[in-house]
Amino acid sequence: MAELAPGVRVRTRTTDPDGHTRLPRYARGAVGVLVEEAGVHPLADDRARGRAGAPQPVWHVRFAAADLFGAGDHTVTVELWADYLTPIEEDA
Amino acid sequence: MSGDHTSSAVSARVRSVEAFLESRGLLDDGEIDRRIDEFLAGGSPVNGARIAARAWVDPGFAERLLADANSAIRELGLTMAGGLQEQRLKVVANTVDEHNVVVCTLCSCYPIALLGPSPGWYKSEAYRSRVVRDPRGVLREFGVELPDRTRIxxxxxxxxxxxxxxxxxxxxxxxxxxxxxxxxxxRKGLIGTAVV
Incomplete structure (x- = not known):
């Protein structure tokens, strides 16, 4: 599987967890591009459940508005934990 | 979503937790208020304005600011380390081609040390839910008309x-x-809901 790195395209998690998450609903199951790493932090979902959580990279992920909302010519950059992201294999 | 909180119930709960912690000797009387005061002390949009003005007059500073804001603002005696841990600061600059605007859709995250407490509209559900979908329309309501060629x-x-x-x-x-x-x-200029 491709590594998370700037420029890599990723798809975000689609699941709707029971408890706290910092993956906003509007950005679930969406395809975006990694911009830069924004530090290393325990997953907020774990912290909210009282678990320590192993620190993991958090990324600025840029989405085209049209891919999130079906309209719009702007971009939305969201800060997302690595656990929320799956790199998309590009066709050779 | 934080908009669902009924503040009276939350504050009653906070008061009883605070009283309990004080009765067990884990908190001093008034410690929470004191910590909040310490956190807010010096937090003002004047800080953000100083950073922006320095970036305008000093291209080298602007470059350092956009690359590593936490380090760059120390040149002005400012810090993001006033809370329990240093928060990462990301600074973005508006240009002819690109206009940036900041929101926290999930709650109200905001650089208090540099901008002071956030304005009420920043925490409103209307701003938080709409600016991600239709920033051009929301900015227009703030009186900001951007040319079509300016990306948002x-x-x-x-x-x-x-x-x-x-x-x-x-x-x-x-x-x-x-x-x-x-x-x-x-302040609005530093959030991206105004031009200056």
Missing amino acids: SVWDASAESRYMVVPRRPAGTEDLPEEQLAGLVT
Whole structure:
């Protein structure tokens, strides 16, 4: 599987967890591009459940508005934990 | 979503937890208020305005600011380390081609040390839900008309970083000293909901 790195395209998690998450609903199951790493932090979902959580990279992920909302010519950059992201294999 | 909180129930709960912790000797009387005061002390949009003005007059500083804001603001005696841990700061600069605007869709994350407490509208569900979908329309309601060719980048501060916008330097200010330039920078300008 491709590594998370700037420029890599990723798809975000689609699941709707029971408890706290910092993956906003509007950005679930969406395809975006990694911009830069924004530090290393325990997953907020774990912290909210009282678990320590192993620190993991958090990324600025840029989405085209049209891919999130079906309209719009702007971009939305969201800060997302690595656990929320799956790199998309590009066709050779 | 934080908009569902009924503040009276939450504050009653906070008071009883606080009283319990005080009765067990884990908190001193008034310690929470004191910590909040310490956290807010010095937090003001004047800080953000100084950063923007320095970025306008000093291209080297602007470059360092956009690359590593936490280090760059120490050159002005400012820090993001006033809380329990240093928060990462991401600064973005508006240009002719790109306008940046900041929101926290999940709650109200905001760089208090540089901008002071956030304005009420920043925490409103209307702003938080609409600016990600229709920033051009929301900015128009703030009185900001951007040319069609200006791209809009929305930053959702819903995790660990805090964000600040460096607005575009107004035309005709080439001769103004840095201090006077700082006086032109508004809080909304530093969030991206105004031009200066």
